[in-house]
Amino acid sequence: xxxxxxxxxxxxxxxxxxxxxxxxxxxxxxxxxxxxxxxxxxxxxxxxxxxxxxxxxxxxxxxxxxxxxxxxxxxxxxxxxxxxxxxxxxxxxxxxxxxxxxxxxxxxxxxxxxxxxxxxxxxxxxxxxxxxxxxxxxxxxxxxxxxxxxxxxxxxxxxxxxxxxxxxxxxxxxxxxxxxxxxxxxxxxxxxxxxxxxxxxxxxxxxxxxxxxxxxxxxxxxxxxxxxxxxxxxxxxxxxxxxxxxxxxxxxxxxxxxxxxxxxxxxxxxxxxxxxxxxxxxxxxxxxxxxxxxxxxxxxxxxxxxxxxxxxxxxxxx
Amino acid sequence: xxxxxxxxxxxxxxxxxxxxxxxxxxxxxxxxxxxxxxxxxxxxxxxxxxxxxxxxxxxxxxxxxxxxxxxxxxxxxxxxxxxxxxxxxxxxxxxxxxxxxxxxxxxxxxxxxxxxxxxxxxxxxxxxxxxxxxxxxxxxxxxxxxxxxxxxxxxxxxxxxxxxxxxxxxxxxxxxxxxxxxxxxxxxxxxxxxxxxxxxxxxxxxxxxxxxxxxxxxxxxxxxxxxxxxxxxxxxxxxxxxxx
Ligand SMILES: Cc1cc2nc3c(=O)[nH]c(=O)nc-3n(C[C@H](O)[C@H](O)[C@H](O)COP(=O)(O)OP(=O)(O)OC[C@H]3O[C@@H](n4cnc5c(N)ncnc54)[C@H](O)[C@@H]3O)c2cc1C
Ligand SMILES: Nc1ncnc2c1ncn2[C@@H]1O[C@H](COP(=O)(O)O)[C@@H](O)[C@H]1O
Numbered sequence: 001x002x003x004x005x006x007x008x009x010x011x012x013x014x015x016x017x018x019x020x021x022x023x024x025x026x027x028x029x030x031x032x033x034x035x036x037x038x039x040x041x042x043x044x045x046x047x048x049x050x051x052x053x054x055x056x057x058x059x060x061x062x063x064x065x066x067x068x069x070x071x072x073x074x075x076x077x078x079x080x081x082x083x084x085x086x087x088x089x090x091x092x093x094x095x096x097x098x099x100x101x102x103x104x105x106x107x108x109x110x111x112x113x114x115x116x117x118x119x120x121x122x123x124x125x126x127x128x129x130x131x132x133x134x135x136x137x138x139x140x141x142x143x144x145x146x147x148x149x150x151x152x153x154x155x156x157x158x159x160x161x162x163x164x165x166x167x168x169x170x171x172x173x174x175x176x177x178x179x180x181x182x183x184x185x186x187x188x189x190x191x192x193x194x195x196x197x198x199x200x201x202x203x204x205x206x207x208x209x210x211x212x213x214x215x216x217x218x219x220x221x222x223x224x225x226x227x228x229x230x231x232x233x234x235x236x237x238x239x240x241x242x243x244x245x246x247x248x249x250x251x252x253x254x255x256x257x258x259x260x261x262x263x264x265x266x267x268x269x270x271x272x273x274x275x276x277x278x279x280x281x282x283x284x285x286x287x288x289x290x291x292x293x294x295x296x297x298x299x300x301x302x303x304x305x306x307x308x309x310x311x312x313x314x315x316x317x318x
Numbered sequence: 319x320x321x322x323x324x325x326x327x328x329x330x331x332x333x334x335x336x337x338x339x340x341x342x343x344x345x346x347x348x349x350x351x352x353x354x355x356x357x358x359x360x361x362x363x364x365x366x367x368x369x370x371x372x373x374x375x376x377x378x379x380x381x382x383x384x385x386x387x388x389x390x391x392x393x394x395x396x397x398x399x400x401x402x403x404x405x406x407x408x409x410x411x412x413x414x415x416x417x418x419x420x421x422x423x424x425x426x427x428x429x430x431x432x433x434x435x436x437x438x439x440x441x442x443x444x445x446x447x448x449x450x451x452x453x454x455x456x457x458x459x460x461x462x463x464x465x466x467x468x469x470x471x472x473x474x475x476x477x478x479x480x481x482x483x484x485x486x487x488x489x490x491x492x493x494x495x496x497x498x499x500x501x502x503x504x505x506x507x508x509x510x511x512x513x514x515x516x517x518x519x520x521x522x523x524x525x526x527x528x529x530x531x532x533x534x535x536x537x538x539x540x541x542x543x544x545x546x547x548x549x550x551x552x553x554x555x556x557x558x559x560x561x562x
Contacts, residue, residue: 079557094472098443181482249492312551
C-alpha cells in the first residue's frame with residue numbers, strides 16, 4: 001500500500017504538523033512518498049527523509065507559491081495516480097482540510113478529518129476522530145479502497161528516523177480553470193509561533209481588563225517560547241486579533257501546556273482547550289469553573305502572579 | 319439572486335455529550351438543539367444581502383429527520399423565504415454533501431458554516447464545491463458581492479487572506495461576517511406558513527461506517543498551589559507533568 005503525504009511549507013519551512021503527518025504515514029508501515037508544492041528550500045525538502053519519507057516529490061513551479069485550493073487538489077489527485085497511492089495523509093489546516101476533502105471526491109476515496117491516532121487495521125480500516133469539539137470521539141471504518149485522512153495535532157509524534165529520501169523534481173501541468181480563486185493579499189504574523197501548532201499556549205481573558213495589560217502575558221509567553229491566545233470576548237472587543245481566539249468558535253489548540261489567565265472557563269472556551277495535555281489556571285476567583293478542568297491552579301491576581309511566574313521560570317532555567 | 323443556506327441541527331454549545339445503545343447513538347435526552355453557530359452567521363449574512371439587494375431569495379436546506387423541523391422553522395423566522403429538508407439521517411460529510419449538491423444547482427451563492435459543531439469536519443462546503451465544479455472558500459470572515467465578483471476575507475493560520483472569486487460560489491462562514499439575528503414576533507408568526515418542502519434523499523453508497531462513540535477519560539483532580547509559592551508550580555510542571 002503506497003501512501004502519499006501532502007507537506008505544507010510556511011515561510012520556507014516545513015510545517016511541524018506536516019512532519020507529524022509524514023511520521024503518521026511512516027508508522028502505518030508502508031512506503032511513504034511526500035509531496036511539496038511551490039518553491040521551498042532544498043535542504044528542508046530533503047530533510048523529510050529524516051522523518052520517514054522514502055521519496056519526496058517537489059513541484060517547485062512558482063505558480064504553486066500561492067496556495068489555490070483547486071490547483072492543489074488537481075496536483076495531488078494526479079500525484080496519487082502517478083504514485084499509485086491508495087492513501088493520502090495530511091495535517092488538518094485551513095488549506096489541507098478542504099484540499100483533502102476535494103481529493104477524496106475526485107478519487108472516490110473514503111474521507112475522515114480530525115483523526116487523532118493511527119488506524120486500526122485488524123478488521124477493516126478504522127480511524128478514531130475527534131467530534132463534538134473534543135468532547136467525544138467516533139470510531140469510523142473507511143470502506144473504500146482509496147482513503148484520504150486529515151490528522152489532528154498530536155496524532156503522531158514528529159520523530160527523526162535518521163532516514164534519507166530521494167528528492168524528485170515533479171513537473172506539473174496546471175489548468176487555468178483551476179485558478180478559480182485569486183489571493184489578492186495575505187496578512188500573516190511572521191516569526192510568531194502558530195497557535196494551532198504551539199506546544200505551549202499562554203491565553204488571556206477578560207480578567208486582564210484591557211489590551212494594554214497584555215505585556216505581562218507576552219513576557220510569560222516569550223519566556224516559555226509559547227504562542228498567545230485569548231477568550232472570545234477579548235477578540236470580539238478587539239483587544240487581540242481574531243485568529244488568537246480559542247474555543248468552540250475559534251481555534252482548537254492541543255498543546256503540552258495551556259496556561260489560562262483571567263479566563264472564567266465557560267464550556268465554549270473549554271471546548272477549544274480540552275485536548276491540552278496539562279492545563280494551568282490563574283484566576284482571582286477560587287470558584288471559577290476553569291479550575292474544575294485544570295491540572296494545576298493558582299488563586300490570585302493575574303497582575304501579581306503572572307510576573308512572579310515569569311521570574312520563577314527564568315530562575316529555574318538559570 | 320438566489321441564495322442557499324445549509325444549516326445543521328446540533329446540540330447547544332453547553333450540552334453534555336453522552337451516548338446510548340452501547341455507545342452507538344447520541345443521547346438526545348434533555349439536549350437543546352440549535353442552528354449550528356457558524357451556520358447562523360451564514361444565515362445572517364444571507365439575510366443582510368437579501369435586505370440590501372431587491373429580488374434576492376434565501377432558501378434554507380437541512381439534511382435531517384423530522385425532529386429538525388423546529389430548527390428549520392427558526393431559520394424561516396429569522397428571515398429565510400422557504401426551506402428544503404432532505405429526509406435522512408446525516409451520517410457523514412460525504413452523504414450530506416451529496417444531498418446538498420443535488421439541490422444546490424441554480425443558486426448563485428451557497429452559504430454554509432465553517433464547520434458543524436457535531437462532526438466538526440469543516441469539509442461539506444469543499445465537497446459540494448467539488449461536486450458542482452464551483453469554487454469554495456472557508457472560513458470566510460467578510461463577504462461582499464460586486465456584480466458577479468465576490469470579495470472575501472478568509473482566516474488562515476496566524477492571519478488572513480483577501481480572496482476574490484466569481485459567482486456561483488460556495489462559502490463556509492464564521493464571525494464577524496454578520497451579526498447573529500434573533501427572530502422577532504412577526505418572523506415567528508410568518509415562519510409557520512412559509513413553504514417547507516420535504517424531499518427523499520438521493521441513494522448513495524456509504525463510504526464510511528460508524529462503529530461506535532467514545533468519551534474521553536475523566537480528568538483528575540486539580541492541584542491548587544499558593545500564589546506565594548509560584549516556584550512550586552514551575553517545579554511541578556518540570557518534574558511531575560513533564561511539560562517544561
Ligand atoms: C455559541 C457560543 C460560542 C462561544 N464560543 C466561545 C469561544 O470559542 N471561546 C470563548 O472563549 N468563549 C466563547 N463563548 C463565550 C463564553 O460563553 C464566555 O462568555 C467567554 O469565554 C468568557 O470569556 P472570559 O473568561 O475572558 O470572561 P469572563 O467570563 O468575564 O471571565 C473573566 C475571568 O477573569 C477573572 N478575573 C478578573 N480579574 C482578574 C484578575 N485581576 N486576575 C485574575 N483573574 C481575574 C474573573 O474571576 C473571571 O473568572 C461562546 C458563547 C456562545 C454562546
Ligand atoms: N445535516 C446538514 N444539513 C445541512 N447542512 C449541513 C449539515 N451538516 C453540515 N452542514 C453544513 O456544512 C457545514 C460544514 O459542516 P462539516 O463539514 O460537517 O463541519 C455546516 O456548517 C453546515 O452549513
